[in-house]
Amino acid sequence: MAENKNTQLMEKIVSLAKRRGFIFQSSEIYGGINGFWDYGPYGARMKRAVEQLWWREMVETRDNVEGLDSTIICHPKVWKASGHLDQFSDEMCDCRECKARHRVDQMENPEVCPNCGSKDLTEPREFNLMMKTFVGPVFDEDHAAYLRAETCQPIFVDFHNVRVAARQKLPFGIAQIGKAFRNEINPRNFTFRSREFTQMEMEFFCDEAEGMEWYEYWKGQRIKYYREKLGFTDDFMKIHDHEKLAHYAKAALDIEVKFPFGWGELEGVHHRGTWDMSRHQEFSGQDMQYMDHDNKRKVMPTVIETSVGLDRTILALLCNAYDEDTAETQKEGKATDVRTVLRFPALVAPVQIAVLPLSKKLSESAKELYNDLNRHFRSEFDVTGSIGKRYRRQDEIGTPFCITYDFESAEDNSVTVRHRDSMQQERVNVTQLRSYIEERIGY
Amino acid sequence: MAENKNTQLMEKIVSLAKRRGFIFQSSEIYGGINGFWDYGPYGARMKRAVEQLWWREMVETRDNVEGLDSTIICHPKVWKASGHLDQFSDEMCDCRECKARHRVDQMENPEVCPNCGSKDLTEPREFNLMMKTFVGPVFDEDHAAYLRAETCQPIFVDFHNVRVAARQKLPFGIAQIGKAFRNEINPRNFTFRSREFTQMEMEFFCDEAEGMEWYEYWKGQRIKYYREKLGFTDDFMKIHDHEKLAHYAKAALDIEVKFPFGWGELEGVHHRGTWDMSRHQEFSGQDMQYMDHDNKRKVMPTVIETSVGLDRTILALLCNAYDEDTAETQKEGKATDVRTVLRFPALVAPVQIAVLPLSKKLSESAKELYNDLNRHFRSEFDVTGSIGKRYRRQDEIGTPFCITYDFESAEDNSVTVRHRDSMQQERVNVTQLRSYIEERIGY
Numbered sequence: 001m002a003e004n005k006n007t008q009l010m011e012k013i014v015s016l017a018k019r020r021g022f023i024f025q026s027s028e029i030y031g032g033i034n035g036f037w038d039y040g041p042y043g044a045r046m047k048r049a050v051e052q053l054w055w056r057e058m059v060e061t062r063d064n065v066e067g068l069d070s071t072i073i074c075h076p077k078v079w080k081a082s083g084h085l086d087q088f089s090d091e092m093c094d095c096r097e098c099k100a101r102h103r104v105d106q107m108e109n110p111e112v113c114p115n116c117g118s119k120d121l122t123e124p125r126e127f128n129l130m131m132k133t134f135v136g137p138v139f140d141e142d143h144a145a146y147l148r149a150e151t152c153q154p155i156f157v158d159f160h161n162v163r164v165a166a167r168q169k170l171p172f173g174i175a176q177i178g179k180a181f182r183n184e185i186n187p188r189n190f191t192f193r194s195r196e197f198t199q200m201e202m203e204f205f206c207d208e209a210e211g212m213e214w215y216e217y218w219k220g221q222r223i224k225y226y227r228e229k230l231g232f233t234d235d236f237m238k239i240h241d242h243e244k245l246a247h248y249a250k251a252a253l254d255i256e257v258k259f260p261f262g263w264g265e266l267e268g269v270h271h272r273g274t275w276d277m278s279r280h281q282e283f284s285g286q287d288m289q290y291m292d293h294d295n296k297r298k299v300m301p302t303v304i305e306t307s308v309g310l311d312r313t314i315l316a317l318l319c320n321a322y323d324e325d326t327a328e329t330q331k332e333g334k335a336t337d338v339r340t341v342l343r344f345p346a347l348v349a350p351v352q353i354a355v356l357p358l359s360k361k362l363s364e365s366a367k368e369l370y371n372d373l374n375r376h377f378r379s380e381f382d383v384t385g386s387i388g389k390r391y392r393r394q395d396e397i398g399t400p401f402c403i404t405y406d407f408e409s410a411e412d413n414s415v416t417v418r419h420r421d422s423m424q425q426e427r428v429n430v431t432q433l434r435s436y437i438e439e440r441i442g443y
Numbered sequence: 444m445a446e447n448k449n450t451q452l453m454e455k456i457v458s459l460a461k462r463r464g465f466i467f468q469s470s471e472i473y474g475g476i477n478g479f480w481d482y483g484p485y486g487a488r489m490k491r492a493v494e495q496l497w498w499r500e501m502v503e504t505r506d507n508v509e510g511l512d513s514t515i516i517c518h519p520k521v522w523k524a525s526g527h528l529d530q531f532s533d534e535m536c537d538c539r540e541c542k543a544r545h546r547v548d549q550m551e552n553p554e555v556c557p558n559c560g561s562k563d564l565t566e567p568r569e570f571n572l573m574m575k576t577f578v579g580p581v582f583d584e585d586h587a588a589y590l591r592a593e594t595c596q597p598i599f600v601d602f603h604n605v606r607v608a609a610r611q612k613l614p615f616g617i618a619q620i621g622k623a624f625r626n627e628i629n630p631r632n633f634t635f636r637s638r639e640f641t642q643m644e645m646e647f648f649c650d651e652a653e654g655m656e657w658y659e660y661w662k663g664q665r666i667k668y669y670r671e672k673l674g675f676t677d678d679f680m681k682i683h684d685h686e687k688l689a690h691y692a693k694a695a696l697d698i699e700v701k702f703p704f705g706w707g708e709l710e711g712v713h714h715r716g717t718w719d720m721s722r723h724q725e726f727s728g729q730d731m732q733y734m735d736h737d738n739k740r741k742v743m744p745t746v747i748e749t750s751v752g753l754d755r756t757i758l759a760l761l762c763n764a765y766d767e768d769t770a771e772t773q774k775e776g777k778a779t780d781v782r783t784v785l786r787f788p789a790l791v792a793p794v795q796i797a798v799l800p801l802s803k804k805l806s807e808s809a810k811e812l813y814n815d816l817n818r819h820f821r822s823e824f825d826v827t828g829s830i831g832k833r834y835r836r837q838d839e840i841g842t843p844f845c846i847t848y849d850f851e852s853a854e855d856n857s858v859t860v861r862h863r864d865s866m867q868q869e870r871v872n873v874t875q876l877r878s879y880i881e882e883r884i885g886y
Contacts, residue, residue, distance in 0.1 A: 018604070018608075019608065020608055021509075021604070021605065021608025021609055024601060024604045026513060026514045026516075026517055026518070026597070027517045027518030027520075027521055027597075027600055028600075028601075028604065029600055029603075029723065029727040029729040029731075030518035030520045030521060030600070030726075030727050031518065032518070033514075033516070033517065033518045033578070033588070034578075034579075035578075036514040036516055036517070037514065038511065038512065038513040038514060038597065038601055038604075039511065039512035039513070040509075040511065040601070040604060040605055040608050040609075041509040041510050041511070041605060041608060041609045042608070043512065044510040044511055044512040044619070045510060047512055048498070048510075055491070060817070060821075061817065063824060066464075066483075066484040067484050067487040067488060067491075068481065068482065068483065068484070068487055069481065069482035069486065069487040069490055070469060070481040070482070071469045071476075071479040071480065071481060071639045072515075072622060072639060073469075073476070073479055073624075073638070073639055074469060074470045074476065074479070075469070075470030075473035075474070075475070075476045077470075077473045078470055078473065092580060101580040101581055103580075127580060131576045131577070131578070132576060132577065133574045133575060133576045133590065134574070134575065134626070135476070135477075135478075135574070135626060135638065136477075136626070136628075137535060137544040137546075137570060137626075137628055138544060145476070147576065147590075154469070154470075154481065157470055157471075157472055157473070158467060158471075158481055158483070160472075161461070161464070161467045161471065161481075161483060162464065162483055162484060165461075165462065165463055165464025165483050165484060165485070166464055166483075166484045167827075176487070179515060179622065181516075183577070183578060183579070183580075185579075185580055195516070195578065196514045196515060196516055280472065283473075284472040284473050286472040288472075374503070374504065378503075381506065384610075
């Protein structure tokens with residue numbers, strides 16, 4: 001029963017996301033392409049807002065974190081050094097009968113083809129999840145290159161270039177936001193497991209002796225961010241400490257959130273030791289150590305990583321925000337109606353303010369107010385339909401403040417601010433409006 | 444001589460870009476990868492600033508333009524419809540002797556191998572510039588996919604999804620910013636011709652009858668943007684009207700700027716007629732027309748495109764900003780010294796304000812001021828070295844305002860603002876500092 005309800009909830013979210021322009025199937029008119037999703041007008045606004053929030057939080061407000069924006073295609077040796085070329089794979093087998101290919105860990109019976117029932121299967125083989133392409137005029141192994149499977153490797157590779165240019169000393173971090181690609185055999189759960197996605201990663205370089213201290217620091221910072229900026233509460237978010245660690249790792253945890261399809265990883269905080277920098281030193285032949293002039297010794301930097309999925313953050317925000325309640329209606333024969341509302345934090349809502357003239361006659365003055373507010377907040381102007389209908393439209397995309405410009409507004413220089421969650425209304429003077437909204441958004 | 448000087452200038456720009464953390468060769472520790480460039484701390488800041496400026500200008504301040512953020516990998520039929528799979532190619536030939544491959548239009552004598560001098564060459568063949576990969580578990584032609592060669596095609600494909608979700612009517616536009624890839628045979632001129640780059644494109648959909656009007660409108664808007672926001676003057680920028688048009692196009696122009704290596708395209712403004720939408724209708728079998736309810740007729744939307752290279756914009760800004768002049772120095776035996784200065788418009792400078800305490804003893808109070816300013820402007824705090832050395836450092840990255848916090852500052856609550864271009868200094872009260880800077884940045 002609970003599972004049914006969750007499936008239904010997920011369906012509602014996917015449907016709302018499409019209808020209201022958050023997320024579409026990529027290339028839909030061509031039948032779509034599995035595991036690829038486009039962000040529509042409201043989705044793109046929100047993606048930009050969350051991206052900027054993370055960047056502000058992790059780079060702009062910190063003197064010890066620098067930004068980077070590296071290419072998706074790197075030198076193939078980067079992926080040899082990272083281990084992706086040799087180990088980033090799933091076990092697959094082919095059916096000799098129907099030619100279908102299957103992921104072994106997802107077969108109920110690994111000796112029977114789930115497609116045709118044949119038992120004539122090949123031995124399992126490793127299938128690499130990196131997407132391969134060719135750079136240059138010849139398509140052979142010498143010209144093979146890969147779409148990055150994570151955004152962190154170019155950070156390690158560019159460590160010295162960034163350090164020298166930014167005049168940084170240990171400890172300091174490098175952050176970047178960008179696309180990554182994984183040829184998932186079975187993309188699923190809407191945008192949760194997709195083949196093209198955006199990561200926001202920060203690698204913090206420090207002395208080995210301070211590794212655990214910084215790991216705890218970044219763990220704390222990231223949890224604080226989810227609580228204070230994205231409004232995730234303890235029933236929606238949990239920490240999952242890894243019991244099994246990669247051989248090189250010193251500590252690792254996932255920050256998980258409660259999607260309708262179950263708990264899922266949103267962010268990883270990993271103490272990776274000196275593994276990454278040592279590997280790139282080994283494979284590039286370059287000295288990746290840091291010269292500690294104060295203590296007159298070279299150290300191989302230890303890495304603490306915080307790695308978030310931007311698409312998963314948007315999905316988490318959508319799932320956490322989705323709600324239905326009852327609202328007054330003017331529909332015939334009914335006093336109340338089911339209202340769909342996205343309870344986004346105002347900081348990341350795609351539309352923060354909707355300006356709604358009560359009548360088309362008031363459009364001109366209301367538009368002036370809108371133009372002014374739009375310089376400071378993500379704003380929308382809507383004059384079509386009854387005021388109730390317009391409120392409902394804004395509720396559905398999660399607009400926290402609807403501002404109604406009415407026939408008294410010109411006289412008393414005031415407007416009505418209607419709050420999405422409480423549906424309460426307040427009269428506010430136009431001269432105070434900006435600071436009134438700023439306070440409530442929490443800039 | 445002039446050519447020599449320009450080559451030297453370009454070398455200086457490339458060298459400064461690397462040294463000061465604007466742009467690095469991608470994967471440098473592995474010997475680099477030709478045609479791929481990473482943005483370092485200052486480059487990434489600037490890229491974000493220009494991107495946000497364009498987005499604000501083209502989307503956020505316009506009610507008739509919607510944003511989109513689509514995937515890099517689309518359904519392969521998108522590129523069949525666009526013509527890229529069949530026609531986006533260069534002519535290549537192979538040398539049977541030394542096995543080298545050459546672009547025919549770049550050979551001085553198309554019958555002689557430029558590598559070994561042999562005349563045993565294959566016939567020229569078409570070489571497609573799209574980067575190919577495979578999606579799904581089997582690597583055959585049925586699973587081939589391509590990295591997008593331009594960001595506009597997914598805009599056409601998503602036209603109806605965006606239109607319905609955003610409740611738009613013709614005329615309106617859809618804009619997006621994102622990566623695109625071209626397997627250039629001969630990447631050159633620093634970031635100008637690279638294999639991975641970021642485009643900022645806006646497709647404006649209108650009735651055929653209004654096409655030329657909107658073409659002129661967008662031409663005007665885009666020129667105004669370069670003049671007013673990026674500070675490009677008429678000796679740096681020119682319009683190149685296309686004399687030869689694609690068979691479907693009604694009008695086209697390039698906005699070109701004067702790079703040290705010659706005039707180069709920065710942006711294209713194209714009147715593409717109904718070509719794109721008709722092709723996607725033909726290849727998808729979906730109705731791509733727009734129902735004009737007012738006039739009770741269906742129209743195939745006409746497209747006006749504005750398409751900018753973000754990397755080229757950054758390169759143009761760097762080239763336009765680079766300057767050398769003389770400044771006072773405290774070096775022994777010299778009164779003046781050559782100063783390298785990037786004269787960026789304050790709106791897009793990677794660092795807008797540098798806060799410089801005159802002495803380390805003043806660090807604490809100066810840091811407070813910095814923290815406050817950093818909430819509103821891209822700011823940097825620097826306490827290392829003589830004040831002259833710190834000015835020079837900021838000049839080199841184009842910081843328009845250096846704010847010196849000195850021993851009187853605590854008493855008179857004032858600081859000295861030093862202007863990058865004039866090197867003039869002004870005493871400004873801290874309470875007025877924010878509006879003083881805002882006015883001069885032109886927010």
